[in-house]
Amino acid sequence: MNKTSDNFNSSSIQSSALNSRHLIALEKLTCKEIELILETAREMKKVFIASKEGTRSVKKVPALQGRTVVMLFFEPSTRTRNSFELAAKRLSADVVSIAVSVSSTTKGESIIDTVRNLEAMACDIIVVRHKSSGVPELLSHKVRSAIVNAGDGAHEHPSQGLLDIFTLKERFGSIEGLNLLIVGDILHSRVARSDIWGLTKLGAKVTLVGPPTLVPQGLEMPGVEIQYDLDSALPSADAVMLLRIQQERMESTFFPSLREYSHRYGLNKKRLSLAKKHCVVLHPGPINRGVEIDSEIADGPRSVILDQVTNGVAVRMSILYLLAGKL
Amino acid sequence: MNIKKQVTLLDKIGMEKAIGKIGADISKRLLNENIAFVGIQTRGVPFAKRLSEIYSAQTNKTPAMGRLDITLYRDDLNQVLDWPVVKESEIDFKVEGKTIILVDDVLFTGRTVRAALNALSDYGRPKCVKLAVLVDRGHRELPIEANYFGMKIETSPLDYVSVLFNETDGKDEVKIIEQNI
Amino acid sequence: MNEKIVIKSGRVLDPASHLDEILDVAVIDGKISEIGKSLNAEDSKVINAEGLWVCPGFVDMHVHLREPGQEDRETIASGALSAVYGGFTAVCCMPNTDPAVDSVGAVRYIIERAKSAGFAKVYPIAAITQKSEGKSLTNMASLFEEGAVAFSDDGRTVMDALIMRRAMEYARGIYTNGISAPISLHSIDENLARGGQINEGKISAILGLAGIPSCAETIAIARDIALAELTHAKVHFAHVSTKNAVQLIREAKSKGISVTAEVTPHHLALTDSELIGYDTRFKINPPLRSEEDRAALCEGLKDGTIDAIATDHAPHTQIDKDLPFDSAPFGTIGLETAVPVTYTILVKSGILSPLKWVEALSLAPCTIFNLPGGKLKVGAQADITVVDPSADFFVEPDNFKSLSKNSCFIGKKYSAKPVFTFIEGKCFSLCL
Numbered sequence: 001m002n003k004t005s006d007n008f009n010s011s012s013i014q015s016s017a018l019n020s021r022h023l024i025a026l027e028k029l030t031c032k033e034i035e036l037i038l039e040t041a042r043e044m045k046k047v048f049i050a051s052k053e054g055t056r057s058v059k060k061v062p063a064l065q066g067r068t069v070v071m072l073f074f075e076p077s078t079r080t081r082n083s084f085e086l087a088a089k090r091l092s093a094d095v096v097s098i099a100v101s102v103s104s105t106t107k108g109e110s111i112i113d114t115v116r117n118l119e120a121m122a123c124d125i126i127v128v129r130h131k132s133s134g135v136p137e138l139l140s141h142k143v144r145s146a147i148v149n150a151g152d153g154a155h156e157h158p159s160q161g162l163l164d165i166f167t168l169k170e171r172f173g174s175i176e177g178l179n180l181l182i183v184g185d186i187l188h189s190r191v192a193r194s195d196i197w198g199l200t201k202l203g204a205k206v207t208l209v210g211p212p213t214l215v216p217q218g219l220e221m222p223g224v225e226i227q228y229d230l231d232s233a234l235p236s237a238d239a240v241m242l243l244r245i246q247q248e249r250m251e252s253t254f255f256p257s258l259r260e261y262s263h264r265y266g267l268n269k270k271r272l273s274l275a276k277k278h279c280v281v282l283h284p285g286p287i288n289r290g291v292e293i294d295s296e297i298a299d300g301p302r303s304v305i306l307d308q309v310t311n312g313v314a315v316r317m318s319i320l321y322l323l324a325g326k327l
Numbered sequence: 328m329n330i331k332k333q334v335t336l337l338d339k340i341g342m343e344k345a346i347g348k349i350g351a352d353i354s355k356r357l358l359n360e361n362i363a364f365v366g367i368q369t370r371g372v373p374f375a376k377r378l379s380e381i382y383s384a385q386t387n388k389t390p391a392m393g394r395l396d397i398t399l400y401r402d403d404l405n406q407v408l409d410w411p412v413v414k415e416s417e418i419d420f421k422v423e424g425k426t427i428i429l430v431d432d433v434l435f436t437g438r439t440v441r442a443a444l445n446a447l448s449d450y451g452r453p454k455c456v457k458l459a460v461l462v463d464r465g466h467r468e469l470p471i472e473a474n475y476f477g478m479k480i481e482t483s484p485l486d487y488v489s490v491l492f493n494e495t496d497g498k499d500e501v502k503i504i505e506q507n508i
Numbered sequence: 509m510n511e512k513i514v515i516k517s518g519r520v521l522d523p524a525s526h527l528d529e530i531l532d533v534a535v536i537d538g539k540i541s542e543i544g545k546s547l548n549a550e551d552s553k554v555i556n557a558e559g560l561w562v563c564p565g566f567v568d569m570h571v572h573l574r575e576p577g578q579e580d581r582e583t584i585a586s587g588a589l590s591a592v593y594g595g596f597t598a599v600c601c602m603p604n605t606d607p608a609v610d611s612v613g614a615v616r617y618i619i620e621r622a623k624s625a626g627f628a629k630v631y632p633i634a635a636i637t638q639k640s641e642g643k644s645l646t647n648m649a650s651l652f653e654e655g656a657v658a659f660s661d662d663g664r665t666v667m668d669a670l671i672m673r674r675a676m677e678y679a680r681g682i683y684t685n686g687i688s689a690p691i692s693l694h695s696i697d698e699n700l701a702r703g704g705q706i707n708e709g710k711i712s713a714i715l716g717l718a719g720i721p722s723c724a725e726t727i728a729i730a731r732d733i734a735l736a737e738l739t740h741a742k743v744h745f746a747h748v749s750t751k752n753a754v755q756l757i758r759e760a761k762s763k764g765i766s767v768t769a770e771v772t773p774h775h776l777a778l779t780d781s782e783l784i785g786y787d788t789r790f791k792i793n794p795p796l797r798s799e800e801d802r803a804a805l806c807e808g809l810k811d812g813t814i815d816a817i818a819t820d821h822a823p824h825t826q827i828d829k830d831l832p833f834d835s836a837p838f839g840t841i842g843l844e845t846a847v848p849v850t851y852t853i854l855v856k857s858g859i860l861s862p863l864k865w866v867e868a869l870s871l872a873p874c875t876i877f878n879l880p881g882g883k884l885k886v887g888a889q890a891d892i893t894v895v896d897p898s899a900d901f902f903v904e905p906d907n908f909k910s911l912s913k914n915s916c917f918i919g920k921k922y923s924a925k926p927v928f929t930f931i932e933g934k935c936f937s938l939c940l
Contacts, residue, residue: 061446063404133716133833155717219713
């Protein structure tokens with residue numbers, strides 16, 4: 001049996017079981033895989049966040065020493081990129097951020113060429129963000145590296161979904177039976193899709209709330225409910241997640257005006273009082289204060305928005321660590 | 328090939344004696360130190376707990392307790408076939424000024440202890456670190472020795488030394504599983 | 509060319525005369541000289557067609573040959589060769605080339621290029637409007653005289669109903685043998701379909717891709733049926749993809765409005781479930797629809813609402829298809845898979861009789877576009893397709909004669925394949 005025989009083996013006979021080399025979508029993960037990522041993230045969080053008295057003076061671990069993680073962001077993003085970068089660095093991986101011109105879909109170098117060029121320089125994990133749904137999936141079929149989807153079009157944003165679930169689990173202990181309201185532009189939201197898959201797999205209920213122009217009927221499935229009136233959906237909510245309203249969508253006539261949107265779907269103190277006492281408020285950021293959420297809510301005691309940010313690093317460390325096991 | 332021979336080295340009573348001896352030794356020698364037991368996951372954890380109970384009983388002091396998972400500090404992560412699960416680490420005290428007793432079941436190559444020392448030093452700078460193991464089976468690959476041990480045995484590098492604790496495995500036992508090729 | 513060929517003992521299927529019998533077919537000088545039992549085969553080249561189906565040459569009334577302008581995807585010669593290997597003796601090519609076929613010169617160019625290639629016959633379809641921009645009419649009469657067989661702005665919809673009305677009215681006045689010039693319509697409401705990538709439904713919602721609702725097709729087809737009723741033009745609907753469109757056309761036909769319709773093999777065989785995985789080979793316009801739509805299209809062919817099968821052969825390079833999904837072009841090639849796919853989906857499954865299937869691939873397109881051919885009769889040009897219904901057909905990109913490999917059928921298995929294509933008596937043996 002033990003080829004590299006040492007007493008490591010006695011303590012860790014279990015192997016981590018992510019089925020795929022890539023993390024593309026929560027839709028593709030099993031319950032067990034999601035639990036594994038969350039459990040691992042809990043330990044990862046301890047690397048950089050003090051628990052009770054104990055403080056680590058060094059907020060990193062050497063697990064991914066010698067591995068190279070590339071940030072390939074075809075769409076501007078500071079939060080997600082910073083979070084992944086920090087996660088990789090806390091695991092001691094080498095991190096390279098590639099600046100890609102936004103207009104790289106023009107002929108000449110294709111996106112596959114770009115990634116193959118990176119691979120030729122020996123990278124291990126590529127974290128990809130792209131405005132088009134399906135790009136990480138496309139790349140995963142064409143390259144040897146592990147692809148991590150950091151958000152593709154309106155498809156999925158699996159690490160965000162996982163950090164939302166992690167945050168809820170931290171708060172409520174268990175996900176099963178919770179009712180999360182996702183409010184706003186579901187149609188264009190990759191976060192909503194990842195949350196839907198992740199939460200319903202773990203036994204939670206997701207209620208999608210927004211004007212019908214922004215809530216696609218096609219997302220109705222077991223565990224998912226669609227409502228158009230926020231006030232009547234709030235009383236049954238354990239958690240409310242507000243999605244960012246992109247101002248430019250207004251011009252495509254999805255809704256008449258920001259003012260009317262906030263009037264019906266903006267979360268303010270009065271509205272939140274309709275919800276259960278323990279109801280928490282999430283937002284994937286960056287927030288539009290006064291549009292989808294009032295400042296006093298965003299900064300208030302029910303907001304777990306900053307917890308989400310902290311947990312994002314932990315979850316992404318967990319993802320990178322577990323994927324490194326498939327290299 | 329692969330015919331395995333199992334020999335029991337310690338039974339329940341034998342283990343109790345061996346652990347008792349180590350516990351007494353520590354209580355005597357480190358009586359005036361500000362000590363903490365840190366068990367290395369997995370079998371070091373119940374072992375550390377038993378040692379701390381002996382220590383408390385003999386000294387009337389309650390030592391700090393912690394557990395450490397060394398997975399993220401392993402030096403073979405680029406070679407392992409089965410990617411290890413990260414287990415719980417919990418050190419809820421300041422390590423500065425403490426005498427830390429690192430506790431593990433078996434001392435073999437020394438690589439786990441090396442990883443544990445690195446992990447520990449990322450928490451801070453203890454006053455002193457000691458190592459307690461139940462079985463020292465030889466074949467060191469690093470210059471590491473135990474300060475306290477229950478037994479030293481001769482093994483072949485291919486043998487497997489199995490230590491079971493009631494808390495994790497439902498019974499107390501130390502056995503050696505010999506591998507004949 | 510003086511050689512006599514006898515196709516022996518094949519199952520001769522001629523929908524025009526309702527012929528379905530084991531017979532011999534003799535060909536001399538590019539024409540069918542005799543059809544009968546035990547024909548004299550002395551001094552003839554004999555083709556043993558036992559177990560094979562002998563059909564009028566298949567005609568694909570809807571292909572894109574990309575020449576002029578996009579010769580890296582396909583040329584008239586490569587497309588015409590691809591047609592031969594798919595069992596087609598003639599194809600009608602759409603005018604959305606670069607430049608568009610909106611001039612007499614472009615029509616002449618296509619006819620000459622096809623002639624010099626010497627493979628399948630190529631009939632050009634000319635644009636309805638200049639540059640297919642939907643604004644001002646082309647010189648339709650001159651284009652028709654030059655050899656254009658129909659008019660279409662395929663790939664685009666003439667969104668201005670008034671322009672569409674004028675085009676239909678004007679086309680009515682252009683005719684040969686008393687038959688008006690047909691107009692082939694790509695009817696999809698461009699406003700509703702704007703930005704759309706795939707069929708709108710559960711799958712588009714899950715994949716986060718903008719959807720093209722099926723009503724984008726039904727709305728446009730409803731408008732064009734109303735205009736056909738108003739103008740009495742000869743209106744043909746290209747690549748019908750939805751259940752509701754089939755129903756609209758069914759009703760229009762029952763009211764006596766002059767409309768016809770075609771359906772593609774991929775809409776008959778596949779649904780939008782293929783898109784899970786974002787494979788751009790399945791990015792097609794109109795998009796692959798639901799199973800309900802697919803079944804309705806089969807039903808439409810069966811009851812005669814849909815007249816013809818046409819491939820909408822749309823070659824694209826691998827480089828273009830490797831783009832992110834929403835940047836990749838729409839379309840699949842289809843010439844070399846149409847016979848096996850439609851045989852398997854329609855005939856093998858018992859939906860269509862062999863005669864009805866042959867009609868949809870030969871007689872129907874010839875009738876709609878007023879083309880020669882489509883019939884096996886003595887004295888007619890010997891355009892003949894011979895099919896082996898018992899063959900297995902595995903779709904492999906390496907076997908394609910088309911310059912492009914973007915087939916949505918790659919990796920799938922079907923039954924039947926064309927084994928001989930005769931074009932004016934010239935025999936192409938397709939066995940590899």
